Amino acid sequence: MKPITIISLVTCLLLVAPSWSYDRVTGKPFASRSEVIATNAMAATSQPLATQVALDILKQGGNAIDAAIAANAMLGLVEPTGSGIGGDLFAMVWDAKEQKLYGLNASGRSPKSLTLEHFELQGLDKIPSYGPLPVSVPGAVDGWFKLHEKFGKLPMTSILAPSIEYAKKGFPVTELIAYYMQASVPKLEKYPGFKETYMPNGRAPNKGQIFTNKDLAVTYEKIATGGRDVFYKGDIAHSIAAYMKQQGGFLSYEDLASHTSEWVTPVSTNYKGYDVWELPPNGQGIAALQILNILERYDIESMGFGSSQYIHTFVEAKKLAFEDRAKYYSDPAFNNAPVNWLISKEYAKSRSQLIDSNKAAKRYDAGINEGDTIYLTTADKEGNMVSLIQSNYRGMGSGMTPTGLGFILQDRGELFSLEPGHNNVYAPNKRPFHTIIPAFVTRNGQPWLSFGVMGGSTQPQMHAQIITNLIDFGMNLQEAGDAPRMLHTGSSQPTGGKMVDGGMVHLESGVSPKVKRELLEKGHVLQDSLGNYGGYQAIMRDLETGVYYGASESRKDGHAAGY
Missing domain, CATH: 3.60.20.40 (Gamma-glutamyltranspeptidase, small (S) subunit)
Known part of the structure; x- marks a missing residue:
């Protein structure tokens, strides 16, 4: 048998190998895949299940705003490593009817009872990353309702229904999110409520494991039927305030009840x-x-x-x-x-x-x-488009996991300065740099x-x-x-x-x-x-x-x- 030379072997491999193994037939040199192209509507999110939820809402007759809220709620469930209703939200909305771009700042403020002097007395030169001190008012839910009140089409019960169903029945955790959840355990497991919510059977979920969050399902159901006031003035607000007091925190019922987003x-x-x-x-x-x-x-x-x-x-x-x-x-x-x-x-x-x-x-x-x-964007057949970003800040947030609610409060307050005279220096009832x-x-x-x-x-x-x-x-x-x-x-x-x-x-x-x-x-x-x-x-x-x-x-x- 004639021996196969290295050159002839390489030639054979090139002849039988698919074209993408050495060059893409279409598209551009850096592109990992082709663009997605559609005529009616589009959604792009950081997790495939959330994208599908957004499309389902659009196919039900919802608009881009409804789809964005639904996707954000879903991401709070399936990607708690970067989002959730314990955090803040910012959005821009192109209103096709008015041909106008709107902006929404749904970020929360610092506790009114926490002062700069408290940090000085504690001998701190920066605000801690975790625990009760970096917690500010979560603005995401109010942001949902501000968006929905001005632009929404479907009822909030329909918008949150997919996330409620997934939270009850469970979803398979993806590899990347499983990695980040497991990486969060050493930092956050000491805080009450975290293990009960995010460590079924005593550990964070593995890739492919079915994960449920029935507490979050109940919270979403309350929000869907009771509106934003359930979160900021009702049972949820009282639960958050009670938990924070137990942890030696400063976020109070009054802080939540007085929160407002801003166009x-x-x-x-x-x-x-x-x-x-x-x-x-x-x-x-x-x-x-x-x-x-x-x-x-x-x-x-x-x-x-x-x-x-x-x-x-x-x-x-x-x-x-x-x-x-x-x-x-x-x-x-x-x-x-x-x-x-x-x-x-x-x-x-x-x-x-x-x-x-x-x-x-x-x-x-x-x-x-x-x-x-997390960042997501949606567009509908009328030409409405939404650019929305939402976060708990440092990964899963502060670790403060209020009892029975299914989510973590953000640690966005860490981004205040403790330097007197700085524009971003900590003050009560102030929004941190974002x-x-x-x-x-x-x-x-x-x-x-x-x-x-x-x-x-x-x-x-x-x-x-x-x-x-x-x-x-x-x-x-x-x-x-x-x-x-x-x-x-x-x-x-x-x-x-x-x-x-x-x-x-x-x-x-x-x-x-x-x-x-x-x-x-x-x-x-x-x-x-x-x-x-x-x-x-x-x-x-x-x-x-x-x-x-x-x-x-x-x-x-x-x-x-x-x-």
Whole structure:
């Protein structure tokens, strides 16, 4: 028999192997799959069952707002590692009838009875990550009802019915969520209520295990029939307040009963013909607009995706924006950030002049005023679109798991500063700086893109990267999310402290050794790292045909689907 040479063996393998083993027949180089395309409706969430629930609601005659609420409720059940009704919510809604974009800030405030002096007496220089002290009022449920009252179509009993059914009968836990639930156990199992809710048979569920949450089913049933007041003024509020008192916490019935969400006006900048919209502080959305305004002053397209010059320019723009973020972004009821100035082209011009194209800055000062999460998006056949983000903040939250309710309270209060005089310093009845931000893009006054990327300080960085991927580098919707990402850490934080030695640049796999070497020569400190690059979901609307394109995160359990 004639021996098979290495060359002939490789040739044979190439002839019989499917085309995707060495190149994709269709689509774009970075895309993990093709975009999802549909005419009637689209939903993209971070968990496939939640996406299916959203589509079911849409097929029942519900609109994009109903579907978004239903998906968020489902995510609170199936992905408690990043969401739940113990947390806050932000949303933008494109109203097809009025041809207008609305913004909702459904974030909660700090306890009225907890003062800055308490932290000082405890000798704390930062607010703890877990336990009773970082707990603020959960705003998500009020956010649901604000959205539903203004835009909803189906009754709330129908909207919450799928999640109630799944909570009673159970669902199989996915691999990623099982991993994060198990990782939460060492931090949270000591807090009363956590084991009873999330550790059936004494341990967090494994991949594929059927998990039920009958307490959450009862809570959802009460909310569905009794409305938002059941949560903020009824039995649920009393249970939360009693539990927090037992744990030595400060969140009270009065804090819950007095909570209100706020309709806010989204703010925007125009990036090369596209209006990119974010919500104003207390969130960090305008940091994405500041980054884009600086990038617009450069020929990003000619630099090329993944080039050292593009990465360098992006990182320096991010550093500049995040120094303003650390100084100015806070609850506008306490400190009115100079938003219009910060997102102006004039300000971007002056800030961009600080960037050295050949050298990484060790630090920047903030400008002078002349001022773990889920994301989902839905769209319906009328043209309504929803961009919604919701979170407990640090993974599953504070660990405070009120008896018999089936959810954990958020630890968003950790993001207050304890530095006297800081704009984001802790105060009673104050909303903390927020990391979660939904995004929206219009073109010529028409809705073009609803998207978001999960992950703390990752979010404004990834918002800007998605926009440049689409507009400067011509990527399709799926590829724009799949392309390798970069993340800069080490800038000054809203909780206090200054950027040290320029911070660190984290590069996802796919960046060449030559580019890394060039970045090192410019003075950047690099670190390869897995994870921490966010979780992307997006829906794009063809402005001529009305056809929807959907894309979802390949790094997580995300799923986009339409009909």
